[in-house]
Amino acid sequence: DAGVIQSPRHEVTEMGQEVTLRCKPISGHDYLFWYRQTMMRGLELLIYFNNNVPIDDSGMPEDRFSAKMPNASFSTLKIQPSEPRDSAVYFCASSFSEYETQYFGPGTRLLVL
Amino acid sequence: AQSVSQHNHHVILSEAASLELGCNYSYGGTVNLFWYVQYPGQHLQLLLKYFSGDPLVKGIKGFEAEFIKSKFSFNLRKPSVQWSDTAEYFCAVPNAGNNRKLIWGLGTSLAVNP
Numbered sequence: 001d002a003g004v005i006q007s008p009r010h011e012v013t014e015m016g017q018e019v020t021l022r023c024k025p026i027s028g029h030d031y032l033f034w035y036r037q038t039m040m041r042g043l044e045l046l047i048y049f050n051n052n053v054p055i056d057d058s059g060m061p062e063d064r065f066s067a068k069m070p071n072a073s074f075s076t077l078k079i080q081p082s083e084p085r086d087s088a089v090y091f092c093a094s095s096f097s098e099y100e101t102q103y104f105g106p107g108t109r110l111l112v113l
Numbered sequence: 114a115q116s117v118s119q120h121n122h123h124v125i126l127s128e129a130a131s132l133e134l135g136c137n138y139s140y141g142g143t144v145n146l147f148w149y150v151q152y153p154g155q156h157l158q159l160l161l162k163y164f165s166g167d168p169l170v171k172g173i174k175g176f177e178a179e180f181i182k183s184k185f186s187f188n189l190r191k192p193s194v195q196w197s198d199t200a201e202y203f204c205a206v207p208n209a210g211n212n213r214k215l216i217w218g219l220g221t222s223l224a225v226n227p
Contacts, residue, residue: 033214042218042219043157043203043217043219043220045215045217056214091156099164101159101162102157102215104156104157105156106155107156
Protein backbone atom coordinates (compact mmCIF):
# COMPACT_ATOMS: atom_id res chain seq x y z
CA ASP A 1 0.00 0.00 0.00
CA ALA A 2 1.22 3.50 -0.80
CA GLY A 3 0.27 4.81 2.62
CA VAL A 4 -1.75 7.92 3.26
CA ILE A 5 -1.51 10.29 0.33
CA GLN A 6 -1.90 14.02 0.67
CA SER A 7 -1.90 16.76 -1.90
CA PRO A 8 -0.59 19.25 -2.47
CA ARG A 9 2.62 18.91 -0.47
CA HIS A 10 3.15 22.64 -0.42
CA GLU A 11 0.69 25.46 -0.90
CA VAL A 12 1.36 29.16 -0.94
CA THR A 13 -1.62 31.41 -1.27
CA GLU A 14 -2.75 34.91 -0.53
CA MET A 15 -5.03 35.91 2.27
CA GLY A 16 -8.66 35.60 1.31
CA GLN A 17 -8.17 32.79 -1.17
CA GLU A 18 -9.81 29.41 -0.87
CA VAL A 19 -7.52 26.50 -0.03
CA THR A 20 -8.41 22.85 -0.52
CA LEU A 21 -6.30 20.09 0.95
CA ARG A 22 -6.81 16.51 -0.15
CA CYS A 23 -6.26 13.16 1.47
CA LYS A 24 -6.48 9.56 0.38
CA PRO A 25 -6.45 7.19 3.36
CA ILE A 26 -5.04 3.70 3.41
CA SER A 27 -7.48 1.31 1.83
CA GLY A 28 -9.60 -0.50 4.41
CA HIS A 29 -9.11 2.04 7.16
CA ASP A 30 -12.38 3.17 8.68
CA TYR A 31 -11.10 6.26 10.45
CA LEU A 32 -9.67 9.42 8.96
CA PHE A 33 -8.21 12.28 10.95
CA TRP A 34 -7.21 15.82 10.03
CA TYR A 35 -4.55 17.49 12.17
CA ARG A 36 -2.86 20.86 12.16
CA GLN A 37 0.67 21.34 13.44
CA THR A 38 2.22 24.67 14.38
CA MET A 39 5.17 25.65 16.51
CA MET A 40 2.96 27.52 18.93
CA ARG A 41 0.16 25.01 19.42
CA GLY A 42 1.76 21.71 18.54
CA LEU A 43 -0.39 18.97 17.02
CA GLU A 44 -4.13 19.68 17.06
CA LEU A 45 -6.88 17.33 15.96
CA LEU A 46 -9.28 19.28 13.77
CA ILE A 47 -11.83 16.65 12.85
CA TYR A 48 -12.17 12.93 12.39
CA PHE A 49 -14.44 10.66 10.40
CA ASN A 50 -15.62 7.12 10.87
CA ASN A 51 -16.99 5.37 7.80
CA ASN A 52 -17.13 8.75 6.03
CA VAL A 53 -19.22 10.33 8.78
CA PRO A 54 -17.79 13.21 10.85
CA ILE A 55 -17.60 12.11 14.48
CA ASP A 56 -15.94 15.02 16.20
CA ASP A 57 -15.31 18.41 14.66
CA SER A 58 -14.76 20.27 17.91
CA GLY A 59 -11.23 21.05 16.89
CA MET A 60 -12.18 22.94 13.78
CA PRO A 61 -11.09 26.50 14.55
CA GLU A 62 -13.99 28.37 13.01
CA ASP A 63 -16.53 28.40 10.24
CA ARG A 64 -13.89 29.14 7.67
CA PHE A 65 -12.80 25.53 7.99
CA SER A 66 -14.84 22.67 6.57
CA ALA A 67 -14.10 19.03 5.87
CA LYS A 68 -15.83 16.40 3.81
CA MET A 69 -15.42 12.75 3.13
CA PRO A 70 -17.60 11.86 0.13
CA ASN A 71 -16.34 8.29 0.01
CA ALA A 72 -14.01 5.89 1.80
CA SER A 73 -11.01 6.84 -0.29
CA PHE A 74 -11.10 10.61 -0.32
CA SER A 75 -11.39 13.54 2.03
CA THR A 76 -10.94 17.27 1.72
CA LEU A 77 -10.21 20.04 4.17
CA LYS A 78 -11.19 23.46 2.91
CA ILE A 79 -10.33 26.87 4.26
CA GLN A 80 -12.35 29.74 2.89
CA PRO A 81 -11.28 32.48 3.18
CA SER A 82 -7.74 31.74 4.26
CA GLU A 83 -5.83 33.93 6.71
CA PRO A 84 -2.13 34.18 7.55
CA ARG A 85 -2.73 32.54 10.93
CA ASP A 86 -3.84 29.41 9.10
CA SER A 87 -0.25 28.85 8.01
CA ALA A 88 0.72 25.44 9.35
CA VAL A 89 1.40 21.87 8.33
CA TYR A 90 -1.83 19.94 7.88
CA PHE A 91 -1.65 16.19 8.34
CA CYS A 92 -4.14 13.55 7.41
CA ALA A 93 -4.03 10.18 9.17
CA SER A 94 -6.04 6.99 8.94
CA SER A 95 -6.51 3.91 11.09
CA PHE A 96 -8.58 0.76 11.50
CA SER A 97 -10.12 2.07 14.68
CA GLU A 98 -9.92 4.93 17.13
CA TYR A 99 -7.55 2.93 19.32
CA GLU A 100 -5.27 1.53 16.72
CA THR A 101 -2.14 2.96 15.23
CA GLN A 102 -2.70 6.04 13.10
CA TYR A 103 -0.80 6.24 9.85
CA PHE A 104 0.08 9.75 8.88
CA GLY A 105 0.46 11.25 5.46
CA PRO A 106 3.41 13.45 4.52
CA GLY A 107 1.45 16.61 5.30
CA THR A 108 0.62 19.77 3.39
CA ARG A 109 2.72 22.77 4.29
CA LEU A 110 0.43 25.77 3.92
CA LEU A 111 1.65 29.35 3.83
CA VAL A 112 -0.91 32.12 3.65
CA LEU A 113 0.59 35.48 2.79
CA ALA B 114 -11.60 14.51 29.50
CA GLN B 115 -8.21 12.93 29.18
CA SER B 116 -5.11 15.06 29.23
CA VAL B 117 -1.52 14.21 28.38
CA SER B 118 1.50 15.92 29.82
CA GLN B 119 4.99 15.78 28.42
CA HIS B 120 7.26 17.45 30.89
CA ASN B 121 10.35 17.91 28.79
CA HIS B 122 9.80 20.32 25.94
CA HIS B 123 13.37 20.45 24.71
CA VAL B 124 16.11 17.96 25.43
CA ILE B 125 19.71 18.16 24.25
CA LEU B 126 21.97 15.17 24.62
CA SER B 127 25.30 13.95 23.38
CA GLU B 128 25.56 10.71 21.49
CA ALA B 129 25.63 7.62 23.70
CA ALA B 130 23.80 9.40 26.52
CA SER B 131 20.74 7.75 27.97
CA LEU B 132 17.31 9.17 27.29
CA GLU B 133 14.12 9.29 29.27
CA LEU B 134 11.15 11.37 28.17
CA GLY B 135 8.25 11.75 30.53
CA CYS B 136 4.59 11.26 29.68
CA ASN B 137 1.74 11.40 32.17
CA TYR B 138 -1.96 11.06 31.50
CA SER B 139 -4.92 11.93 33.64
CA TYR B 140 -7.41 9.08 33.15
CA GLY B 141 -6.90 5.97 35.20
CA GLY B 142 -9.11 3.51 33.38
CA THR B 143 -8.08 1.07 30.70
CA VAL B 144 -5.75 2.90 28.40
CA ASN B 145 -3.94 2.37 25.18
CA LEU B 146 -0.74 4.36 25.07
CA PHE B 147 1.31 5.51 22.11
CA TRP B 148 4.59 7.18 21.36
CA TYR B 149 5.03 8.67 17.93
CA VAL B 150 8.17 10.18 16.43
CA GLN B 151 8.55 12.90 13.83
CA TYR B 152 11.97 13.16 12.21
CA PRO B 153 12.91 16.56 10.77
CA GLY B 154 10.80 17.34 7.74
CA GLN B 155 8.89 14.08 7.92
CA HIS B 156 5.49 12.91 9.04
CA LEU B 157 4.65 11.27 12.34
CA GLN B 158 5.17 7.56 12.64
CA LEU B 159 4.52 5.08 15.38
CA LEU B 160 7.45 4.38 17.69
CA LEU B 161 5.71 1.97 20.04
CA LYS B 162 2.39 1.30 21.71
CA TYR B 163 0.95 -0.40 24.75
CA PHE B 164 -2.43 -2.08 24.72
CA SER B 165 -2.15 -4.79 27.37
CA GLY B 166 0.20 -7.39 28.83
CA ASP B 167 3.83 -6.72 29.66
CA PRO B 168 4.05 -3.09 30.81
CA LEU B 169 7.53 -2.80 29.33
CA VAL B 170 7.08 -2.27 25.63
CA LYS B 171 9.82 -2.50 23.04
CA GLY B 172 9.63 -0.34 19.97
CA ILE B 173 11.66 0.37 16.89
CA LYS B 174 15.25 1.62 16.91
CA GLY B 175 16.01 0.46 20.44
CA PHE B 176 13.31 2.51 22.15
CA GLU B 177 11.23 1.17 24.99
CA ALA B 178 8.54 2.53 27.28
CA GLU B 179 7.20 1.42 30.61
CA PHE B 180 3.56 1.69 31.56
CA ILE B 181 3.25 2.37 35.29
CA LYS B 182 -0.44 2.40 36.09
CA SER B 183 -0.04 3.67 39.65
CA LYS B 184 1.83 6.70 38.39
CA PHE B 185 -0.29 7.26 35.26
CA SER B 186 2.94 7.32 33.34
CA PHE B 187 4.32 5.95 30.09
CA ASN B 188 7.89 7.19 29.91
CA LEU B 189 10.00 6.64 26.83
CA ARG B 190 13.58 5.42 27.22
CA LYS B 191 16.62 4.58 25.19
CA PRO B 192 19.89 3.54 26.81
CA SER B 193 22.18 5.12 24.22
CA VAL B 194 20.98 7.76 21.77
CA GLN B 195 22.35 8.41 18.32
CA TRP B 196 22.47 11.56 16.23
CA SER B 197 19.77 10.03 14.04
CA ASP B 198 17.37 10.07 17.01
CA THR B 199 17.11 13.84 16.68
CA ALA B 200 13.37 14.31 16.29
CA GLU B 201 10.17 15.39 17.97
CA TYR B 202 8.50 12.79 20.19
CA PHE B 203 4.79 12.74 20.95
CA CYS B 204 2.89 10.79 23.56
CA ALA B 205 -0.81 10.07 22.89
CA VAL B 206 -3.66 8.49 24.82
CA PRO B 207 -7.29 7.90 23.80
CA ASN B 208 -9.78 10.23 25.38
CA ALA B 209 -11.87 8.82 28.20
CA GLY B 210 -15.54 8.20 27.57
CA ASN B 211 -17.39 7.52 24.36
CA ASN B 212 -15.28 9.73 22.16
CA ARG B 213 -12.04 7.84 21.89
CA LYS B 214 -10.06 10.24 19.80
CA LEU B 215 -6.39 10.42 20.64
CA ILE B 216 -5.26 13.17 22.96
CA TRP B 217 -1.75 14.29 22.13
CA GLY B 218 0.98 15.72 24.28
CA LEU B 219 2.69 18.89 23.09
CA GLY B 220 5.77 16.96 22.10
CA THR B 221 9.39 16.87 23.18
CA SER B 222 12.06 18.10 20.85
CA LEU B 223 15.20 15.99 21.13
CA ALA B 224 18.50 17.18 19.70
CA VAL B 225 21.42 14.75 19.80
CA ASN B 226 24.83 16.26 19.28
CA PRO B 227 27.39 14.08 17.50
